[in-house]
Amino acid sequence: MKMDFLANIGAAPVSYAPVQNAARLCTSMYHVPVARARVRGVLTNTVPTGPYRGAGRPEMIYAIERLMDIYAREQGIDRIELRRRNLIPVDALPYSGTTGLSIDSGEFEKNMDMVMELADWQGFDKRCEKAESAGRLRGIGLANFMEIPVGFPHETADLTVTGNGRVELTVGTQSMGMGHETVFAQVLADRLGVPFDSVDLLTGDTDLTGMGGGAHSDRSMRLVGTLMVNAAASLVARATALAARVLGVAEEEVSFLDGGFHGGQTGHIGLFEIAALLEAGDVPGHEAAKLTVREAIHDRLPAFPNGCACSEVEVDPETGEVDLVRHALIHDAGLEINPMIVEGQGHGGIAQGIGQAMCEDFVYEESGAQILSGSFMDYCVPRAGDLPSFDLGSNPTAAASNPLGVKGGGEGGTTPALGAFFNALHDALAPLGTEEVPMPATSARVWELIERARARR
Known part of the structure; x- marks a missing residue:
């Protein structure tokens, strides 16, 4: 793994947590024997940036999981098999990673199997055929994830x-x-x-x-x-x-x-x-x-919440409109004191992550740093009608750092959402050979990439 991470800090630093997390999490829950991470923060004339739900982890997981799918497609390897080959096995725990993490617990391959069952991965081909008969493109994708929360000690x-x-x-x-x-x-x-x-x-x-x-x-x-x-x-x-x-x-x-x-x-x-x-x-x-x-x-009492998310999308190739039709999450938040609250945290986290993936965009004018999306009149957040009912499950394993065995459930919905969504979107667009879709995946951007792909044919 070789990573060069460049972050816009804004006009003044508020927190470097998102940048630090990117460096520590660049290998995720995969066995990576060698890693090199270069992380830089750049002061610019934009507003200061600070931690959001996930604090750099959603973006890092997005990059890793997109690379997994890209590499699998280029090499002709099944994308699920590629992940199986590289996930840290249970019998290797506790695992000392190359970025300094000591991962104590988790069943990473089982999480992936559970979310594929929850999302009916095996039945996707039939759903894809039905979408094609209606003139729409359908795709499915997943993202394994791990978090490294610590916080104020x-x-x-x-x-x-x-x-x-x-x-x-x-x-x-x-x-x-x-x-x-x-x-x-x-x-x-x-x-x-x-x-x-x-x-x-x-x-x-x-x-x-x-x-x-x-x-x-x-x-x-x-x-x-x-x-x-x-x-x-x-x-x-x-x-x-x-x-x-x-x-x-x-x-x-x-x-x-x-x-x-x-x-x-x-x-x-x-x-x-x-x-x-x-x-x-x-x-x-x-x-x-x-x-x-x-x-x-x-004491920070480090823990490693983890899991796997799966998204399924449909794309209208004539307009570029993207619909999230299914989303499933398996979460290991450690031992759960109140499973209903953990599930509720998952729902809210998914909505925030999908919002970032689909529509949320902080826009500046091209000639300077005037914000053009500074209110909710201009800044798009997902509504209830934009999202399906989510399917959630859990696979808790105890954290070793605290007597209750908890890891944390607040960010598990957000962290894998970007990677799962964009892997599904690119799976849907694969027959057209489109370029990488920038975030957020608005209908205008997707339509423009579809038209470019058609022009090259």
Whole structure:
């Protein structure tokens, strides 16, 4: 693998994460014994650029997966077989890559097999014939993908149990619709043996929160999840010592189960009861206080979400209009706390990725840096009617970096969407011999390339 990556940073740097990710991810989940990556950022007179959902990973996966299809076609090799030959096998994990990555888990070939079944790859020929009879071109393509999320490595969590039956979690990272208030409560309810609806999440107030890194790079469940596990263990340990005082037994005689402490022959007291007694100053040897602990983390906890996506498109050769008719995704987000939320993240991510592939375009005037698509009147985003119903599945394997085994589900829909879509589009246009389609694949661009191909015949 030899790569030379040139990135437009804009007039001022905001973040180099997309550029850095391109260098680290240039071999993806393939066995590449030798790699050379040159990455350069260029300051220009355009607006500053920053990370978007995926932060350079969708573009890198797009390049790799397009090259896979191009090489397979040029060499007369089946494009799926080419990938099988080069994917990192399960028995090679953990795998130390040439770009410095140490990939701990994943079933990459199985992901590809699963998405082909989900997308009915074997039945494509019949669908293609039906499209041809209607005067349309149909294509199918897939893209394997891996992510390398890390993000800001610092986070704190305060965990408090109150005497009125509430569990309060205060963290610095905030939700933008990812369901933190649900998944965080699930973890704590499980670890503390308390009702799910007794957990309150407190965020967004700097008078309450300690250090926080925000929600980005699939970091929330990896870092906050680790903090919750550690904080719950610390809180139970503290409450165990208090329960021993209340029950009048040795601390080693106290056990914690289902939200309560058991000691001696018949002694029992609940977690909330312990908190109430501590608040009232009724625990022998202890002044009145809250039952609370603080945990902090200063580690990136790297993980490698991965999977495979498959797109199927139809093209009207007379107008260049491209319709996405099917899209399937198999995602390994690690062990899933809430599968429904992971699936929802996949749907939103796919829509963003397909939007970039099909229609989203940041346009400047040719003579300078005046933005011509600076509002949603001019900047095209996909509507619900532009997209089919997506088919999603999962193949979770546990991450080794954190106690919950999570990897991250926020960017898995976006990362492979570009590669899968454009591989499908070029499969549809292959009979015409068109040139490489630039992104976004608007109908005007596709029609122009079709007309050029026809003129050369």
